[in-house]
Amino acid sequence: EATDNDPFLVKADHLFTGKHQLAGAYFWSDAVDGQLFLDPADIDFARRAIKTRQHNLNLHEYWILSPTKLNHARATYSRSAGDRHVTPDNVSLNDLGGRFSPLPEGPLMPPSVIVSGYFDARSAFGGPKTGNHYNLADTFSWTAGRHEFKFGVEGWLRRLFDVSTAPAMGGEWFFEGVSTTSSLADLMLGQVTRVNLGIQSYKSNNSWAFYWFAQDKFHVTRKLALTLGLRYELDTWPVHPLNELVAYRPGRQSSCVAQAPAGIVFPCDSGIPRAGIENDRNNFAPRFGVAYDLFGDGRTIVRTGYGISYSFSFFNALQDLQVSTPFAYSNTIRNTTLEDPYAPLGGSPFPFRKDPANLRFPAGSNYGFLSPDMRTGYVQQYNFSIQRQIGADWTMETAYVGNVGRKLMGRLDINSPLRTPDASATNINQRRPLWPNFQIMNERSGFVNSSYNALQARLEKRFSRGFTVLGSYTLGKWIDEASWYDETSLFPDQRNVRLNRGRGEQDQRQILTLSWVWELPGLSGRTGLRRTMLGGWSVNGIATFYAGQPLRIRSDRDNDFDSYPNGDRPDVSGDWKLSPNRSRDEVVQAWFNPGAFVPNRPGQLGNLGRNVVSGPGFKGVDLGVFKSFRITERHQVQFRAEAFNVFNWVNLGDPEVRISRATFGRITSTTVNTTASGPIRRESRIFQFGLKYVF
Numbered sequence: 001e002a003t004d005n006d007p008f009l010v011k012a013d014h015l016f017t018g019k020h021q022l023a024g025a026y027f028w029s030d031a032v033d034g035q036l037f038l039d040p041a042d043i044d045f046a047r048r049a050i051k052t053r054q055h056n057l058n059l060h061e062y063w064i065l066s067p068t069k070l071n072h073a074r075a076t077y078s079r080s081a082g083d084r085h086v087t088p089d090n091v092s093l094n095d096l097g098g099r100f101s102p103l104p105e106g107p108l109m110p111p112s113v114i115v116s117g118y119f120d121a122r123s124a125f126g127g128p129k130t131g132n133h134y135n136l137a138d139t140f141s142w143t144a145g146r147h148e149f150k151f152g153v154e155g156w157l158r159r160l161f162d163v164s165t166a167p168a169m170g171g172e173w174f175f176e177g178v179s180t181t182s183s184l185a186d187l188m189l190g191q192v193t194r195v196n197l198g199i200q201s202y203k204s205n206n207s208w209a210f211y212w213f214a215q216d217k218f219h220v221t222r223k224l225a226l227t228l229g230l231r232y233e234l235d236t237w238p239v240h241p242l243n244e245l246v247a248y249r250p251g252r253q254s255s256c257v258a259q260a261p262a263g264i265v266f267p268c269d270s271g272i273p274r275a276g277i278e279n280d281r282n283n284f285a286p287r288f289g290v291a292y293d294l295f296g297d298g299r300t301i302v303r304t305g306y307g308i309s310y311s312f313s314f315f316n317a318l319q320d321l322q323v324s325t326p327f328a329y330s331n332t333i334r335n336t337t338l339e340d341p342y343a344p345l346g347g348s349p350f351p352f353r354k355d356p357a358n359l360r361f362p363a364g365s366n367y368g369f370l371s372p373d374m375r376t377g378y379v380q381q382y383n384f385s386i387q388r389q390i391g392a393d394w395t396m397e398t399a400y401v402g403n404v405g406r407k408l409m410g411r412l413d414i415n416s417p418l419r420t421p422d423a424s425a426t427n428i429n430q431r432r433p434l435w436p437n438f439q440i441m442n443e444r445s446g447f448v449n450s451s452y453n454a455l456q457a458r459l460e461k462r463f464s465r466g467f468t469v470l471g472s473y474t475l476g477k478w479i480d481e482a483s484w485y486d487e488t489s490l491f492p493d494q495r496n497v498r499l500n501r502g503r504g505e506q507d508q509r510q511i512l513t514l515s516w517v518w519e520l521p522g523l524s525g526r527t528g529l530r531r532t533m534l535g536g537w538s539v540n541g542i543a544t545f546y547a548g549q550p551l552r553i554r555s556d557r558d559n560d561f562d563s564y565p566n567g568d569r570p571d572v573s574g575d576w577k578l579s580p581n582r583s584r585d586e587v588v589q590a591w592f593n594p595g596a597f598v599p600n601r602p603g604q605l606g607n608l609g610r611n612v613v614s615g616p617g618f619k620g621v622d623l624g625v626f627k628s629f630r631i632t633e634r635h636q637v638q639f640r641a642e643a644f645n646v647f648n649w650v651n652l653g654d655p656e657v658r659i660s661r662a663t664f665g666r667i668t669s670t671t672v673n674t675t676a677s678g679p680i681r682r683e684s685r686i687f688q689f690g691l692k693y694v695f
Helices: 183-189 528-534 584-589
Strands: 004-017 020-035 047-066 069-087 112-115 119-121 127-144 147-164 172-175 191-198 201-219 224-235 284-293 300-311 330-337 365-370 377-390 394-413 438-464 467-480 510-519 537-546 618-632 635-644 671-674 678-681 686-694
Touching: 112 183, 172 183, 183 191, 224 300, 330 438, 377 438, 394 467
Parallel strands: 112 172, 365 438
Antiparallel strands: 004 020, 020 047, 047 069, 069 127, 112 119, 127 147, 147 201, 172 191, 191 330, 201 224, 224 284, 284 300, 300 377, 330 365, 377 394, 394 438, 438 467, 467 510, 510 537, 537 618, 618 635, 635 686, 671 678
């Protein structure tokens, strides 16, 4: 289905008096996002259409109480409701020759088939999703002598309802060559390394938040200004309206759900909060800034600052405990067949109908929960800069900017298989410490640390004589243990996260941008056709150059037998670096030297570090030309011609990063993969034209 978006915006202002104003805006949109090659996949088998209707309502009140006092109150409401429809919705594994019956409950979902070293044909999450956000806030500003005070308070109510269909409902079927040493032969013989199973899940998250802040900008002298502030943030962990979530307390037996295995407890148990963990209530965030006029002439300013901000996780990252056994079914069957996939379980677990009065806990099921020690993550930000004005219009600035993140959320399988001398692909579950009661036990906790440090330079010519230009350059480095909230499968060792410390997923060492606006002389002394056609032109543009992002080089097989093949990194056996300045054909055929990598040895971790290799960079120039035709004093028409990647530079995508593929190291598209946004295609030249009527 095509990608489309139909937005609608209405704004209204009302002036009660010269000191009292009310402003409002309503935004509505219907959007459709058609997605192919899901997750990503090599075969365009399953597709997803995400249909969303968005409503945003904003009200702002501005009230000048006196020449030194201003109050700004606002109220906002946002609603997003839509559906994620996955097709084909009439195909199951049974239509492809398997015997997958009875099927998991819920809408029919297509199967995912992953044949290591050959191809992926994947499905995706679907189903309806609705979110409502309510916000009230007020900010009071007061100037008193050399002080500029600001005080504010803000409250949020967030509600999310999510009915998800999952790829596991069609079965995620992995063939990795465990039976025959060839994954393709395993597929032909129906020998399944593992299959992930699940059912439709129902998630409802309710959470509220409360913030306040106080700030004083103090002009100590004519040359020195200090900014001091303190902010408090309380974000409550989301709860379920019916308390349908689990918590984990090792060794404790639930008193309200007696049949639960030891360690699994619920909000109905004594001392267990409704969210499964206690709220973090000590989130105070101090900050300060210093600005100093070095020579007292207003042309050279030195600035430095420090501040703490809290990083509360979004709801998608906090739903594991609601889709966990016993409120949903989640299991991974290993070493089975397409002929009888349920055989290792002794029969089909379906139908799995949730009965709140008689919850079921099948042996070897998967669980998810939050660590009772989890706290709200925070980031410490710091900077130092020197700004110098050159002449009347030019400004130059150089800055050091950095931040460190602490207690950021990540997810680990705390029941991952132990590494033993007899480890193999056939005894993965038997090496789990809490098997057979538990299989995968995903725990979210605040163990992730990060750091970013950068040199930034900026040169600007302020708008004068019809021309302005801004150039900026950044040289930086981002390091962390995990760059996304859902990285369980990417850790090489679930018990040693330090092995995953390396460049962040979107680390770009160098970024250079240049933007400009040039208004051509208006020919004010001319009249008639010459002024109409030659006057009123303007040209703007932006040139962007940046280095490539890290590549996840991986073996693509579970060679270390820890059940997570995506975490297997290869061994480095030579020099993988190749010059990017070769001919384009040579670069496309081998972005790096594929012969420098070999699969990690059985039962062993590879010696390649995380995100060591970078992908291709990007360069592009976007250009716009505008011409205004004035009809009357209050009416004009503007013609717009815009070109994106105006020089049609070829920007290559990421190479194949799976060592098991025949195309390993080769570039086959202009698509780059980003952790947060998914695949992004680097487009060739695009032209667009438009007319704008201003009145």
